[in-house]
Amino acid sequence: MTTMPDPRDDKFLQAIRTSELGARIAADIDSQRLADRQQLADELAKIDEDTEKAYPKAVAAFEKQAAEVRKLEEQLQTARGKLAQLAGARTALSATYTARRADLEMDLAKSASPLIREFVTWCHEELDRTRKLLSTRYWTESNPVTRRRQDRCESNSDQVNARRAALMAAIEAANDMALIADQSGVPQALGTIKGNLPEVREV
Incomplete structure (x- = not known):
């Protein structure tokens, strides 16, 4: 089975340029190739431009959120410290109450x-x-x-x-x-x- 040459192949284009018809075909292929490359180049330039505009905003939004998270983490750490203090106070109060009540009950029981x-x-x-x-x-x-x-x-x-x-x-x-x-x-x-x-x- 004979394989057809790829019309985009440079060797194929050089071979057909020797005739007038081949030259026109090669010119059309070159024109289409240029158009395709131009489209790709335009898309590349566009995403570069769009990203250049959008990326700083994304960075700023990330930094703002990160700052809020750090602030919340600091508040949480402070709250945990306060909770630990309150837990200690509760335990001390309970121990004091239990000991004092036991002493009072003992004194009442004696008399x-x-x-x-x-x-x-x-x-x-x-x-x-x-x-x-x-x-x-x-x-x-x-x-x-x-x-x-x-x-x-x-x-x-x-x-x-x-x-x-x-x-x-x-x-x-x-x-x-x-x-x-x-x-x-x-x-x-x-x-x-x-x-x-x-x-x-x-x-």
Whole structure:
């Protein structure tokens, strides 16, 4: 297969220039080549001109934004420092409060009614005694009509759990009484709490 020569090839153009027709063809090709190169050169000049105008604006916009970012970073750093100071102050305040409250509670407990300590001790003893009251009973029943036997079960676990929960709440309430300045109402209050404790029925 014969390959056609590229009309833009300089050797081809030199070969056809020897005839009048070839010279006109070569001139047209040269003219088109010049037009194409001129278009490329004009486009190159245009992008150079456009970029020369636009680039300084882009640089200025970047620098302006970068300056704002640096300013915000400085503000953030300052804010973080202030936050760290506030966190330290909060921790110190909490520690001071906790220590002082513990001292005050201890002093109030020392001079509180001795009935409170006795009641709390009794509650702890009752917690252990109540735990031991847990019991379960199993038996078998027969249906008088069908004569079918059925296993039955009964437990006092709900009652045990209810009493133990009430005892824990009673301990907390009694300890809170130690923080009350006027201890004259303690005996009656403890009696009321004790009287309202739920009982446990053995099964």
